[in-house]
Amino acid sequence: MNKFRHMEEFFRANKWRYMLGVFVLLFVDGLQLVTPKLLGHITDSLSSHTLSMKQIYFYVFLIILIAVFIAVFRYIWRMLIIGASRDLEFWLRNKLFSHLEKLSINYFHHKKTGDLMAHATNDINAVRMAFGMGIVMATDAIFLTISTIIIMMISVDMKFTLVALIPLPFVALTVTFFGKIIQRKFKMVQEAFSNLTDKAQESFSGIRVIKSFVQEDKEINNFADANKNNLDENMNLIKIWGAMFPLVIFMASLSFVITLYYGGVLVIDKTISLGQFVTFISYLGLLTWPMMAVGYVINVLQRGTASILRLNEILDTEPEIFDDENTLELDDCEETIEFKDLSFTYPEAEVPALTDIDITLEKGKTLAIIGKTGSGKTTLANLILRLYNVEKGKLLLGGYDINQMPFHLLRSKIGYVPQDNFLFSCTIKENIAFADESLPFEKIEEAAKITSVYDDIMDFPQKFETQLGERGITLSGGQKQRISIARAIAKNPGIMIFDDCLSAVDTKTEEKILKNLKEVTKDRTSIIIAHRISTVKDADEIIVLDEGRIIERGNHDHLVSINGYYSSIYHKQLLEEKIAGEE
Numbered sequence: 001m002n003k004f005r006h007m008e009e010f011f012r013a014n015k016w017r018y019m020l021g022v023f024v025l026l027f028v029d030g031l032q033l034v035t036p037k038l039l040g041h042i043t044d045s046l047s048s049h050t051l052s053m054k055q056i057y058f059y060v061f062l063i064i065l066i067a068v069f070i071a072v073f074r075y076i077w078r079m080l081i082i083g084a085s086r087d088l089e090f091w092l093r094n095k096l097f098s099h100l101e102k103l104s105i106n107y108f109h110h111k112k113t114g115d116l117m118a119h120a121t122n123d124i125n126a127v128r129m130a131f132g133m134g135i136v137m138a139t140d141a142i143f144l145t146i147s148t149i150i151i152m153m154i155s156v157d158m159k160f161t162l163v164a165l166i167p168l169p170f171v172a173l174t175v176t177f178f179g180k181i182i183q184r185k186f187k188m189v190q191e192a193f194s195n196l197t198d199k200a201q202e203s204f205s206g207i208r209v210i211k212s213f214v215q216e217d218k219e220i221n222n223f224a225d226a227n228k229n230n231l232d233e234n235m236n237l238i239k240i241w242g243a244m245f246p247l248v249i250f251m252a253s254l255s256f257v258i259t260l261y262y263g264g265v266l267v268i269d270k271t272i273s274l275g276q277f278v279t280f281i282s283y284l285g286l287l288t289w290p291m292m293a294v295g296y297v298i299n300v301l302q303r304g305t306a307s308i309l310r311l312n313e314i315l316d317t318e319p320e321i322f323d324d325e326n327t328l329e330l331d332d333c334e335e336t337i338e339f340k341d342l343s344f345t346y347p348e349a350e351v352p353a354l355t356d357i358d359i360t361l362e363k364g365k366t367l368a369i370i371g372k373t374g375s376g377k378t379t380l381a382n383l384i385l386r387l388y389n390v391e392k393g394k395l396l397l398g399g400y401d402i403n404q405m406p407f408h409l410l411r412s413k414i415g416y417v418p419q420d421n422f423l424f425s426c427t428i429k430e431n432i433a434f435a436d437e438s439l440p441f442e443k444i445e446e447a448a449k450i451t452s453v454y455d456d457i458m459d460f461p462q463k464f465e466t467q468l469g470e471r472g473i474t475l476s477g478g479q480k481q482r483i484s485i486a487r488a489i490a491k492n493p494g495i496m497i498f499d500d501c502l503s504a505v506d507t508k509t510e511e512k513i514l515k516n517l518k519e520v521t522k523d524r525t526s527i528i529i530a531h532r533i534s535t536v537k538d539a540d541e542i543i544v545l546d547e548g549r550i551i552e553r554g555n556h557d558h559l560v561s562i563n564g565y566y567s568s569i570y571h572k573q574l575l576e577e578k579i580a581g582e583e
């Protein structure tokens with residue numbers, strides 16, 4: 001399969017830029033070959049005393065002109081080739097991010113965020129290097145090496161050239177050899193550094209836990225160890241670099257020693273002129289870089305190829321859940337939900353998370369789900385959101401199989417309040433209006449009032465413009481939950497799912513929010529997942545889940561009367577409230 005399949009679009013759009021860049025680069029390389037020839041000519045004319053002042057001025061002017069041309073055209077190829085490689089990096093990073101955003105939730109359970117970040121930085125950098133400096137070095141290595149050697153052979157002496165160049169292949173071999181080690185060490189430096197930043201980041205985010213367990217010293221020592229490791233890896237890298245450069249320069253200078261000796265003899269013998277000798281030395285100087293480039297380019301291209309293969313693996317991953325030819329052409333549907341004898345096992349899990357679930361939820365009705373932790377409550381919500389695929393015909397929305405429901409319709413119908421109440425690092429206003437940036441401000445305020453968080457927001461100096469997240473304010477757990485509910489309400493969906501979203505507010509605030517929510521959910525189909533009886537007691541139907549099965553169902557009064565699990569926690573919570581009241 002074509003390795004570059006995911007980048008074809010970029011290369012097609014930028015092929016002229018690359019071609020022109022290589023053409024200009026070749027032109028610069030060609031210009032570089034002129035000066036040594038001129039120097040030889042000048043030397044010969046000087047030694048035969050045939051050079052007039054006028055000619056000296058002319059040569060000086062010509063050499064300066066060539067140097068100016070080289071400088072200008074070097075700038076141009078850099079802008080074309082290196083500029084294109086930076087654009088490739090930008091384009092590829094966007095492509096990777098938008099691809100990852102579309103992948104199914106299951107993919108992210110298998111991948112560590114750190115690995116994905118590494119792909120987004122290291123691999124994309126390696127591809128940029130290959131299609132930037134890699135192209136430049138390959139062009140120079142091929143063109144400059146071959147053309148310089150041919151010119152040296154033709155314009156000076158073939159045998160002299162072959163003898164003087166003996167050390168240069170060793171330059172290329174040394175750079176290749178050291179390049180491999182450098183790459184390995186460089187990877188270790190990167191790992192050590194990312195370990196160091198991970199340690200610092202974790203330590204700062206967990207600062208409360210660290211302080212409450214009085215573990216500052218342990219953290220300081222751990223960090224010092226990671227920092228030492230980072231230093232050691234950097235030292236290792238420096239040692240290799242430090243050894244490579246003098247060695248390469250030494251080998252290259254051997255060529256000059258041979259030239260001086262062998263060329264000197266040839267000049268004394270008058271086999272070559274002094275001018276040819278000067279030309280030869282200048283060409284030799286030109287050859288050192290392409291010889292090093294041969295060594296570098298192999299490494300850069302190898303790394304680039306390995307990175308392309310790793311990126312291809314991600315870019316080839318298809319979302320597990322997507323609209324296909326079986327997707328219905330629907331613009332709307334009734335807000336009813338039906339589970340028909342549904343069982344569900346998570347991919348790669350051994351036991352089912354849900355078994356034989358039968359529920360019919362009419363439009364506008366409220367279903368409450370209660371049960372021990374791990375009993376499958378969130379799983380039920382995940383399936384309605386179609387974060388996972390279910391068996392055909394087992395879960396219906398508005399009478400349609402959820403597998404055939406267009407994504408935009410499904411997700412636009414549902415307002416979801418997740419258990420973790422994740423909020424983004426932007427303003428409160430932007431968080432509430434997450435589903436629709438153009439939402440009028442009154443609607444945002446209304447949503448905040450319904451969830452009783454309006455007064456809290458108005459107490460912040462910046463009110464709705466208050467920045468949340470790392471660079472902003474830290475909200476209490478209850479404030480977060482209420483903003484998260486406001487975000488779902490502001491979306492104005494037909495179906496609402498609240499996943500244990502009132503656990504962090506006190507019973508009084510809960511009562512207030514529930515009263516307001518009753519108004520909101522009046523005409524909407526709602527699912528409330530909770531641990532507290534006070535949250536679920538007014539629902540039209542309550543189901544009790546245990547190990548993925550429905551063990552009790554009915555309304556509050558019925559469930560209390562049957563003296564099962566529901567009734568036991570009801571009485572337990574009543575007692576708790578009574579004790580709390582007496583205190």
Ligand SMILES: Nc1ncnc2c1ncn2[C@@H]1O[C@H](COP(=O)(O)OP(=O)(O)OP(=O)(O)O)[C@@H](O)[C@H]1O
Binds near residue numbers: 353371372377
């Ligand atoms: N992505 C997953 N892959 C495999 N197993 C999972 C996954 N998510 C949840 N589970 C398992 O499925 C079961 C049900 O989990 P679920 O999150 O639905 O429980 P819950 O009732 O919502 O719990 P809680 O009240 O603690 O939120 C648990 O045993 C859990 O370990």
